[in-house]
Amino acid sequence: MVDAKSTKIADLLFPDIESVPDETPDRNLPKGAAVTRYAPSPTGFLHIGGVYTALISERMAHQSDGVFYLRIEDTDKQREIADGVRLIASGLGKFGIRVDEGVHPDMTETGAYGPYIQSERLPIYHTFIKKLVADGNAYPCFCTSEELDQTRETQELQKIKTGYYGRWAKHRVITSEEVEERLGRGEQFAVRLKSRGVEGQKIKFTDLIKGDLNLSANENDAILLKSDGYPTYHWAHCVDDHLMRTTQVIRGDEWLPSVPLHTELFTLMGWELPQYAHLAPIVKIDEAGSKRKLSKRKDPEANVEYYFEQGYPIAAVTEYLLNLINSDFEDWRREHPDTPHTEFIVRLEKANASGALFDFVKLADVSKAVVSRMSATEVCAAVIEWANQYDAELAAWLASNRDEAIKIFAIERTGEKRRKDIAKWSDVREHIAYFMTDEVVFVRPEKIDTTTATEILTKTIVLIDFSDSAEEWLAKFRALATELGFAPDTKTFKAAPETFKGHLGDVASVLRLALTGRTNTPDLFELMQVLGEQRVKERLERALNNL
Ligand code: GLU
8 A cells, every 4th residue: 555655745744753663572471361451541530430440450460460551541631630640540559459560659650561651652653653644544634623614514414424534534635745735834734544444334343341243334534643743542542552562452331433443443553453341331320210320520429539538448349349340249259258359250251231330238238248357456457547537536536545446346246247337437436436435325215114224224233244254144134134024035025925025125225225325236245345344334324313
């Protein structure tokens, strides 16, 4: 396809580029090792959907002994925000997503395939596009935006497909003389693909998530290089993913319709096409009951900061995302309760193909299970770290009551039935409030009359003995319940409810309310051990006085 005219045009457009493009070396990885990347634009906060994409990409690389890298796609300078790169890189770090190559939070780079920031790669895009032009596969377009608007209006009026293609592609057959003349006049140009696609043609394509697809061929002479010298996404994707030796492009499915264009670009360059996995976005059910994408503007949970602020353990959010990716993660977790989640093998072919539904209830469940597997010391350390940043009062209390805090978190943290009440660190204050203060408000449960409540409290104060074991305490308390006319357990109560005032649980609720002001707490015996004899007796007496 190379002819003198194309070469002349290429030289006119890029007079300073002389070299033949440099190829990057092979990565020499073992067979089957995936090279993946996360390639965000630094246009805002790190979106939870970004973590989702990055997590899948990182897993595909690391579970195959491959490489995962971070590339910054900053070709739209107008939409860029000042702190964008740092927010992304440090956000990934907080999620434990290990980046082997690319950009780090301090803006340094590692890796032999850089630069990894697209705005620093302009000469590379120019070098390769010069080749594309010289080969007759791309050409300069001098159309002004007014001209392009006009074309579009005409197409709309005629009710035909809009775009720069076929007979509408005005500069597709431009001569080198005209190029020279226009450049001489200082006119701006974009570089467009000379598409060989034919309308109506279909291309077969196999997506790693969506399977076998038939997509409409591209016939648009898409812009590859903008008049400001920056590449469009399409061109940067082709050049970078080739040069950085990406084997699996895992990206949002809004790019699926662009696959034919990308296939065309790789073919024209004589480069091997990477595999693609197109991910459906994370969706939620809105107030009106319909599904929509998590919105940057409307949904606070779209921003990863939300999870940090609320104090969801990172492992919990990660496990929740793994659940969204592969719904069998849950079964795996059940079978491997003590294995780190990094051992779970992500399978793209099993990934959610139509939009993973974000669900706070499920997130809380996953998180409670994650917290239940942590030790009391780990929980305490995590709460302190969180509180230091987000809850000064709690932080101060923890700093001076660390030993007590560990004891509190140790309640119901051993054995088969571990407590599953904490989903996020911001819940902790509510859970431990009755340890933090002695100002407990006692309200007698409605089911128990004042005389009975008085009896329960008076007799408990007498029978309570801090040298008793859990079993001894329970036996005594059960005997008290029976003595006062309550069934010793729910089963006995249900068999003949009319013969009892209630059951053991009702008696315990008086005690629970007197000690904590709550109807729901972890195990009473363990809780009393942490409170200590003096505080327990004081609280019971105060409740008695308030009856
Ligand atoms: N910068 C692109 C985006 O944010 C990247 C897509 C890709 O991963 O190729 O949508």
